[in-house]
Amino acid sequence: MIQSSMVNPKISHRPTICYRPIQPSDLEILEQIHSDLFPVRYESEFFQNVVNGRDIVSWAAVDRSRPNGKSDEPIGFVTARIVLAKDSEIADLLSYDSTKVDQTLVYILTLGVVEAYRNLGIATALIHEVIKYASSIPVCRAVYLHVISYNNPAIHLYKKMSFKCVRRLQGFYFINGQHYDSYLFVFYLNGGRSPCSPLEFVTFVVNCMKTGLKSVAAKLIKNEDKGVRLPKHKETRRLISTQNKRMIKTESSGGEYV
Numbered sequence: 653m654i655q656s657s658m659v660n661p662k663i664s665h666r667p668t669i670c671y672r673p674i675q676p677s678d679l680e681i682l683e684q685i686h687s688d689l690f691p692v693r694y695e696s697e698f699f700q701n702v703v704n705g706r707d708i709v710s711w712a713a714v715d716r717s718r719p720n721g722k723s724d725e726p727i728g729f730v731t732a733r734i735v736l737a738k739d740s741e742i743a744d745l746l747s748y749d750s751t752k753v754d755q756t757l758v759y760i761l762t763l764g765v766v767e768a769y770r771n772l773g774i775a776t777a778l779i780h781e782v783i784k785y786a787s788s789i790p791v792c793r794a795v796y797l798h799v800i801s802y803n804n805p806a807i808h809l810y811k812k813m814s815f816k817c818v819r820r821l822q823g824f825y826f827i828n829g830q831h832y833d834s835y836l837f838v839f840y841l842n843g844g845r846s847p848c849s850p851l852e853f854v855t856f857v858v859n860c861m862k863t864g865l866k867s868v869a870a871k872l873i874k875n876e877d878k879g880v881r882l883p884k885h886k887e888t889r890r891l892i893s894t895q896n897k898r899m900i901k902t903e904s905s906g907g908e909y910v
C-alpha cells in the first residue's frame with residue numbers, strides 16, 4: 653500500500669492518500685463516480701465484476717484523513733483485465749513467441765480521480781499499481797489502454813509515464829450519436845516490445861534520409877568554401893531540404909500517433 657500526504661487547495665484538510673483493492677462495499681460509490689466522470693454508462697454487471705474481483709483487478713485510492721466517516725471511501729480508482737496477447741489488437745506490436753499461447757497483457761478498462769483530488773499524482777500512483785502487478789506476471793508483455801483523442805490530461809499522464817502511443821483509431825468511440833477517435837497507448841513489459849515495429853522502421857528510414865540530406869548539404873557547403881560554383885538552382889535545393897526537414901520533424905513527432 654502506497655501512502656502520501658500533501659496539501660490541496662480544493663479540500664479543506666491535508667489528505668493522506670492510500671491505495672487498496674476495490675471491495676464489495678465500494679459498489680455504490682464506484683457506480684456514482686463512474687457516472688460522474690465518464691460520458692458512457694457501464695452495465696451493472698461490470699461493477700459487480702469489479703467489486704467481486706471477477707476477471708478484473710482493481711485498486712481504489714482513499715483519503716484516510718477525510719472527515720465525516722469517509723476515510724475509506726474511494727476518491728479514485730483503476731480497473732483492469734488480463735487478456736491473451738494472441739487475441740489482442742496489439743498482438744502485431746509485441747515481441748513474443750506466438751507458439752507460447754499463455755502470453756498475456758493487462759488492459760486498463762477505467763481510470764478516474766474525483767475532481768477535488770486531481771493533480772496530486774493519484775492517477776499516476778494507480779497506474780503504477782497496475783504496472784507493478786503486470787510486471788509481477790512473467791508471461792505479461794504489456795499494459796495497454798484506449799483514450800479518447802481530446803482527453804489532454806489523460807494523454808499527458810500516459811506520455812509522462814512512458815506509455816507509447818501506437819495507434820490512432822478512427823471513430824473508435826460512439827458517444828451521444830457522434831464518433832470520436834481514440835489513441836491506443838502501450839507500456840511494454842518483460843521484453844514485450846518488438847525489436848523493430850513498422851513505425852520504428854519508418855522512423856529509421858526517415859532518419860537515414862535526413863542524415864543523407866545533411867551530408868549532401870555539408871558537401872555542397874564544403875564545395876562552396878572551396879570556390880566551386882554551384883548550379884543555379886541551389887536555393888531551390890536548400891529550400892527543398894529545409895522543407896523536408898520540417899516535414900520529417902512533423903512526421904516523427906506526429907508519428908507517435910500513427
Ligand SMILES: CC(C)(COP(=O)(O)OP(=O)(O)OC[C@H]1O[C@@H](n2cnc3c(N)ncnc32)[C@H](O)[C@@H]1OP(=O)(O)O)[C@@H](O)C(=O)NCCC(=O)NCCS
Nearest residue numbers: 689763764765770771772773774775776799804805806808
Ligand atoms: C485523467 C485523470 C485520471 C488524471 O488524474 P490525476 O490524479 O489528476 O492525475 P495525476 O495527478 O497523476 O497527473 C495529472 C497530470 O496531468 C496534467 N494535467 C492536468 N490537466 C491537464 C490538461 N488539461 N492538459 C494537459 N495536462 C494536464 C497535470 O499537470 C499532471 O501532470 P504533471 O505531473 O506533469 O504536472 C483525471 O483527470 C480524471 O479522472 N479525468 C476524468 C476521467 C478520465 O478522463 N479518465 C481517463 C480515461 S482514459
